[in-house]
Amino acid sequence: MHSNKQKLLEYKGRSFILPFILLTTLFFMWGLANNMTDTLLAAFKKIMSMSDFQTSWIQIAFYGSYFCLALPAAVFIKRFNYKSGVLLGLGMFIVGALLFYPASKTQIYGHFLTALFILAGGLSILETTANPYVIVLGSPQSGTRRLNLAQAFNPFGSITGVALSRIFILPHLNQASVAERALMSGKELEFIKAAELRAVMGPYVGVGIFLLLIWMTIAFLKMPKAQNEDHNVHFGKTLLKLFRTRNYRNGVIAQFFYVGAQIGVWSFTIRFVMNELNINEASAAEYYLAALILFVASRFIFTWLMKFFAPSKLLTFAAFMATISAVLVIIGEGFFAVIALVAISGFMSLMFPTIFGIAVEGLGPDTKIGGSGLIMAILGGAVLTAVQGQVSDVSGNIHYSFVVPLICFLVILVYGIKSNKPVID
Numbered sequence: 001m002h003s004n005k006q007k008l009l010e011y012k013g014r015s016f017i018l019p020f021i022l023l024t025t026l027f028f029m030w031g032l033a034n035n036m037t038d039t040l041l042a043a044f045k046k047i048m049s050m051s052d053f054q055t056s057w058i059q060i061a062f063y064g065s066y067f068c069l070a071l072p073a074a075v076f077i078k079r080f081n082y083k084s085g086v087l088l089g090l091g092m093f094i095v096g097a098l099l100f101y102p103a104s105k106t107q108i109y110g111h112f113l114t115a116l117f118i119l120a121g122g123l124s125i126l127e128t129t130a131n132p133y134v135i136v137l138g139s140p141q142s143g144t145r146r147l148n149l150a151q152a153f154n155p156f157g158s159i160t161g162v163a164l165s166r167i168f169i170l171p172h173l174n175q176a177s178v179a180e181r182a183l184m185s186g187k188e189l190e191f192i193k194a195a196e197l198r199a200v201m202g203p204y205v206g207v208g209i210f211l212l213l214i215w216m217t218i219a220f221l222k223m224p225k226a227q228n229e230d231h232n233v234h235f236g237k238t239l240l241k242l243f244r245t246r247n248y249r250n251g252v253i254a255q256f257f258y259v260g261a262q263i264g265v266w267s268f269t270i271r272f273v274m275n276e277l278n279i280n281e282a283s284a285a286e287y288y289l290a291a292l293i294l295f296v297a298s299r300f301i302f303t304w305l306m307k308f309f310a311p312s313k314l315l316t317f318a319a320f321m322a323t324i325s326a327v328l329v330i331i332g333e334g335f336f337a338v339i340a341l342v343a344i345s346g347f348m349s350l351m352f353p354t355i356f357g358i359a360v361e362g363l364g365p366d367t368k369i370g371g372s373g374l375i376m377a378i379l380g381g382a383v384l385t386a387v388q389g390q391v392s393d394v395s396g397n398i399h400y401s402f403v404v405p406l407i408c409f410l411v412i413l414v415y416g417i418k419s420n421k422p423v424i425d
Contacts (some may be wrong), residue, residue: 005297009118013163016137016138019137019223019330020134020137020146020150020222022218022221023133023134023137023150023155024088024132024150024153025214026086026126027130027150027151027153027154027157028153028154028156028157029093029126029157029207029211029214030093030123030126030127030154030157031153031154031155031156031157031158031160031161032157032158032160032164032207033093033097033119033120033123033157033161033207033360034157034158035157035159035161035162035164035165035292036121036162036164036203036204036207036212036265037059037062037116037120037159037161037272037276038160039161039162039165039166039169039170039269039285039288040055040058040200041055041056041058041167041267041268041270042055042170042171042270042271042281042284043057043165043169043196043200043281044058044109044112044169045060045271046173046174046196046205046252046281047173047193047196047197048185048193049108049178049181049182051389051393052271052389052390052392052393053386053389053390053393055389056267056385056389057113057386058112058116058168059263059267059381059385059386060382060383060385060386061113061114061117061120061381061382062116062117062119062120062381062382063120063259063263063378063379063380063382063383063385064117064120064379064382065116065117065118065119065120065121065124066120066121066123066124066127066375066376066378066379066381066382067124067376067378067379067382068120068121068124069120069124069125069128070124070125070127070128070372070373070376070378071369071372071373071376073085073088073089073124073125073128073129073372073375074128074368074369074371074372075369076088076125077128077129077368078368078369081223082129082133082223083218083221083223084131084216085125085128085129086126086129086218087215087218087219088122088124088125088221089122089123089124089125089126089129090122090129090211090214090215090218091122091215092118092119092121092122092125093119093122093123093126093208093211093216093219094122094208094211094212095118095119095122095208096115096116096117096118096119096120096121096122096208097115097119097204097205097207097208097211098204098205098208098209099111099114099115099118099119100112100115100200100201100204100205100208100268101114101201101205103197103201104194104197104198104200104201107193107194107197108191115204119204119276121275124375124378126370127375127378128371128372128375130134130150131147131356131371131374131375132259132360132367132368132370132371133145133308133372134147134150135147135356135357135360135367136351136367141356143360143361144306144311144353144354144356144357144358144361145234145303145306145307145311145357147356148299148302148303148306148311148350148353148354148357149303149355150295150350150353151299151353152296152300152303154294155292155296155299155349156296156298159289159292159294159296162285162288162289162292163289164203164207165203165285166200166222166282166285166286166289167201168202169199169202169203170281170282170285171201171282172195172196173196173199173281174192174195174196175280176192182366187243188189220228224414226389229297235287238366238369238370239365239369242363242366242370242373243371245363247358247359247361247419248359248360248363248370248373250359250379250415250418250419251355251358251359251360251374251415251419252359252373252374253377253411253415254355254359254411254412255352255359255374255377255378255380256347256377256379256380256416257380257384257407257408257409257411257412258351258352258355258380258408258412259352259377259378259380259381259384260381260383260384260385260404260405261348261379261380261384261404261405261408261409261412262348262351262352262381263343263380263381263382263384263385264381264384264388264401264404264405264408265341265345265348265402265405266288266291266345266406267385267388268388268392268398268401268402269284269287269288269291269341270284270285270287270288271398272329272337272338272341272398272399273287273288273338273341275398276333276334276337276338277334277335277338277402278336287338287341287342290342291341291342291344291345291392292345293370294342294343294345294346294349295345295346295348295349296349297346298345298346298347298349298350299349299350300348302314302323302349302354307358308376311354311358312358312416312419313352313416314350314354315350315351315358315412315415315416315419316413316416316417317416318347318348318349318350318351318416319347319351319409319410319412319413319415319416320346320413321343322344322345322347322405322409322412323406323409323410323413325340325343325344325347326340326344326402326409327343327406328340328382329341329399329401330399330402330403330406331399337399341402351412355374355412355415356371356374358419359374360374380408384404384408387404388402388404388405389401391403391404
């Protein structure tokens with residue numbers, strides 16, 4: 001059993017409730033951006049008449065940026081402070097979102113990918129800043145549970161992102177098929193694409209304007225410093241030490257496969273549901289929304305269970321159940337397969353913050369740089385989603401593409417088993 005003797009948001013007589021609330025708003029906002037982006041795969045597949053692999057470039061740009069910016073972000077916040085990291089990340093988030101406006105005017109796919117790359121770079125800085133900040137903002141013994149609680153608000157942003165897409169993007173896609181579009185005149189097709197891309201642009205620009213207000217608010221707020229914060233950067237020495245730490249090294253690998261599984265499952269949910277139930281994008285998005293609601297509920301349930309069970313035990317259980325669900329998606333058909341797919345989200349809810357918390361346990365002053373490695377592992381969302389897209393295209397059967405998430409869950413299961421050791425508060 002996992003006891004809980006330390007208060008979650010108090011430590012040494014000091015309360016961290018207000019900074020924690022502020023940080024949870026950041027978790028909400030990048031959840032919103034992540035899941036608005038997931039729906040772009042279905043949107044651009046129709047708008048640009050693309051293959052699954054071509055649309056996966058959306059995730060390659062998005063999560064590739066996460067990989068490129070995470071380590072520089074860690075050095076930046078190590079050299080300055082967490083608040084500086086928040087302002088820098090939000091600033092890039094805003095710029096990327098606003099760039100959707102000129103991209104909608106040029107109608108060039110690469111311009112949208114550039115906007116997403118900048119936007120995701122901001123999210124990478126935010127995640128590199130906020131995840132370890134929550135870990136150290138209180139009792140070290142309750143760090144993993146505190147991160148799970150903060151991450152529980154991330155899916156609310158995800159649901160909001162899907163809702164925005166469901167209301168402002170997907171219903172405004174013209175229902176003409178690829179074959180029908182090929183028969184249209186250039187002028188007619190141009191008119192349709194312009195309307196569809198305006199629908200894509202609107203929510204992103206709106207979010208950018210809203211974030212500008214948040215940026216100005218945070219700029220005037222005073223955030224507490226992390227305990228024992230050291231601004232000296234011993235980059236090479238720290239990386240070597242982290243590489244030699246087996247638990248951390250395996251955690252980065254597990255995180256790479258987890259993010260690949262999560263993004264792959266969510267990116268292909270709408271297409272899978274459309275295929276199995278013979279419905280359009282907007283109707284299929286309702287099942288995606290149901291998966292995110294289950295994700296939220298399960299995150300709170302697992303966070304509560306951490307009062308009684310070690311995080312590694314819960315991670316092992318969740319990975320095992322996700323593996324079983326993935327098998328059912330591959331071999332199942334119709335509504336049964338859709339239910340199994342939705343169920344995966346319930347078991348995934350625990351994984352990211354728990355892998356993160358277990359991996360950085362005991363890193364001390366190396367937590368910032370160590371946290372960046374775990375954020376860089378988000379590259380799995382780009383690499384493995386592209387692999388899943390290729391499997392779908394080559395096999396001609398979207399069911400077979402879920403072999404990729406299945407393998408990911410098996411890797412996480414092994415990590416959970418290996419890290420399954422008593423946790424003492």
